[in-house]
Amino acid sequence: MSNEKEILQKLRDGVVEYDNDMVIEASNEALAQGIDAEKAIFDGLVAGIEEIGRLYELEEIFVPEMLLAADAMYAGLNILKPHMEKKGDGGTKGHVIMGVVQGDVHDIGKNIVKMMFDVAGFEVHDLGRDVPLEDFIEEQLNTNSDLVCLSAMMTTTMVGMPEIIRKLKEKNPKVKIMIGGAPVNENLASQWGADGYAKDANNAGCY
Numbered sequence: 717m718s719n720e721k722e723i724l725q726k727l728r729d730g731v732v733e734y735d736n737d738m739v740i741e742a743s744n745e746a747l748a749q750g751i752d753a754e755k756a757i758f759d760g761l762v763a764g765i766e767e768i769g770r771l772y773e774l775e776e777i778f779v780p781e782m783l784l785a786a787d788a789m790y791a792g793l794n795i796l797k798p799h800m801e802k803k804g805d806g807g808t809k810g811h812v813i814m815g816v817v818q819g820d821v822h823d824i825g826k827n828i829v830k831m832m833f834d835v836a837g838f839e840v841h842d843l844g845r846d847v848p849l850e851d852f853i854e855e856q857l858n859t860n861s862d863l864v865c866l867s868a869m870m871t872t873t874m875v876g877m878p879e880i881i882r883k884l885k886e887k888n889p890k891v892k893i894m895i896g897g898a899p900v901n902e903n904l905a906s907q908w909g910a911d912g913y914a915k916d917a918n919n920a921g922c923y
């Protein structure tokens with residue numbers, strides 16, 4: 717019988733080898749062995765997609781492999797996510813709007829952050845990726861959400877964030893804004909007037 721370390725490794729390898737069957741099998745094994753679903757997701761699936769990001773940057777793999785690996789990761793998430801323990805008393809903690817800024821289609825990280833907010837008891841309004849500025853404003857006014865989360869993965873698209881932050885604050889000074897994604901950091905967040913920054917999904921959930 718497999719132990720926890722082997723199952724986590726199998727989840728990670730399944731993503732890296734874009735082997736959906738391997739990921740599905742390992743996800744079911746993780747549940748059968750009572751491994752914490754959040755651990756299986758972060759130490760297995762997310763570890764795998766991070767390795768894929770590294771291989772892509774080294775040009776050892778290319779776009780098609782990258783997308784197949786993302787598919788494998790989502791196959792595992794579909795099985796594991798329903799087993800993540802909801803935190804809190806079950807009531808809604810608040811409303812969160814989430815989206816990847818205009819021009820940017822990198823949504824894997826945003827989807828993981830979304831999952832953390834979901835599990836933490838927030839109602840998430842997901843605008844998806846490549847989201848025009850006006851959509852963030854409109855959704856905030858429509859839902860009166862307490863928090864808006866902006867994601868960007870490129871230096872060319874993160875520069876759209878300050879304007880979104882400024883316009884959102886202009887319409888509703890009370891709204892809190894959190895930003896994230898590989899090219900942004902705490903300094904940029906405060907420089908642009910955001911209320912928060914987190915480097916990964918684990919830290920975002922603690923907001």
Ligand code: B12
Nearest residue numbers: 769820821822823824825865867870871896897898916917
């Ligand atoms: C996957 C990927 C793609 C996929 C995207 C698939 C998808 N549906 O997301 C595809 C193949 C489509 C793609 C296309 C392109 N990509 Co690309 N891509 C990547 C890659 C390899 C991995 C990104 C990823 O998913 N990482 C895994 C997730 C889990 O991590 P994450 O996104 O960082 O998210 C975590 C944190 O950042 C944080 N987080 C993220 N968002 C938020 C938001 C909030 C509020 C918070 C709190 C936290 C948070 O939490 C997340 C989970 O822990 C990166 C390189 C890399 N290593 O990052 C390049 C990269 C981002 N891509 C890049 C580029 C240039 C492109 C392209 C222009 C073409 C190209 N030359 O490859 C196009 C652009 C398309 C577009 N218009 O957006 C560059 C950007 C360079 C730059 N500095 O601007 C990178 C850095 C690669 C490189 N070194 O050249 N890409």
